[in-house]
Amino acid sequence: MIVSKLFKFSILLSILSLFTVPLTANAATELTVFAAASTTESMNMIAEAxxxxxxxxxILFNFDSSGTLKTQIENGAYCDVYISAGQKQMNQLDIKADPKINTKKLDFLAEGTRFNLVSNKxxxxxxxxxxxxxxxxFKDAVTDKVGIISLGNLDVPVGLYSKEIYESLDLWDKLKSMNKISYASTVKVVLSQVAEGAADxxxxxxxxxxxxxxxxVVAEAPQGSHRPIAYPAAIMKETKNMEAAAAFVKFLKGPECEKIFNSIGFSVIGK
Structure with a gap:
């Protein structure tokens, strides 16, 4: 009788285990990473690694322009880690930044987590x-060689750098007056417009x-024609997964990610 009861109990445990195992397997931690559109390929490779x-x-990604991502965070969108293509957008969320930039005194970054990840050209x-x-x-933009030039919007990092480049060449005002600029919401849209021949x-x-x-690629921006391009990253103060976010950020700084970034054309800052 006792053996029979034990046998029935073991069967019951086996049945219950069929239901509990999938629950354990599905209990993965999810990290939401907001990343600049220009990091799409590298970050997808990093996620696989x-x-x-x-x-x-x-890892759950939200890729868009740095300005759009900043606005989403400001408006309450949940984010564990933010990677921007420009300092301005990160500064606007950083209470320690210049108050002339962070005019709303926003305080979204977890203390001591901000760092510069990679640089670009x-x-x-x-x-x-x-x-x-x-x-x-770059000077060809104001000649008859170019009918349409695609540039990022001025709230997009690549758009701000483009403006700085043409200002350094003393051609920005002239270029604007020629009605040749097709503005794009992200750097990926600029790429698409040129790839499809919609812009020269x-x-x-x-x-x-x-x-x-x-x-x-026909030319690189002249040396010193714009501010150094650094991609800042930080963990958000409101993260519900600080330990997992910190571990992922540590991975981003490691040798495996350095190889991935270099393969795409980024330079790892500090290396």
Whole structure:
């Protein structure tokens, strides 16, 4: 009788285990990472690498312009880690930043987590194999070689850098007055406009050009023509997964991610 009861109890435990195992397997931690559009390819590769070493953490990305991501965070969107393509957008969320930039006194960054992840360069691109007028210099934008030039909006990091470049060449006001600029909401839209031939040329980050087979790079921005390009990253103060977020940020700083960033065309800051 006792043996029979034990046998029935063991069967009951076995049945219950069928239901409890999937629950354990599905209890993965989810990290929401807001990342600048220009990091799309590298961050997707990094997520795949991280999955192999840390399978119990799932990375959920939100890719968009740094300005749009900043606004979403400010308006209450949940985010564990924010990676911007420009300092301005991160500064606007950082209580320690210049109050002339963080005019709303926003305080979204977890103490001591902000750092500069990678750097980039701005390049001039044309459609792949189609450059009949021989565009080869940033100054060509104000000549008859260019009918339409695609630039990022001025609330997008690549747009701000583009403006600085043409200001340094003393050509910004002239370029604006010529009605040649097609403004784009993200650097990926600039890339698409040029790749599809909707624009004769455009300014993008070197890493974006490197991931496209539909454009050619004809020039790099002149040395000193814009502020240094650094991508700041930080953990958000309101994260519900501080330990997991910190572990992911540590991984971002590691040698495996350095190889991935370098393969796309980024330079790891401090290396």
């Amino acid at each position: 991280y999955k192999k070493s840390t399978p119990d953490v799932k 701005v390049v001039l691109i044309v459609p792949k194999g189609h450059n009949p007028k021989g565009i080869k210099d 040329c455009g300014l993008v980050f070197r890493t974006d050009a490197a991931t496209s087979k539909a454009v050619d």
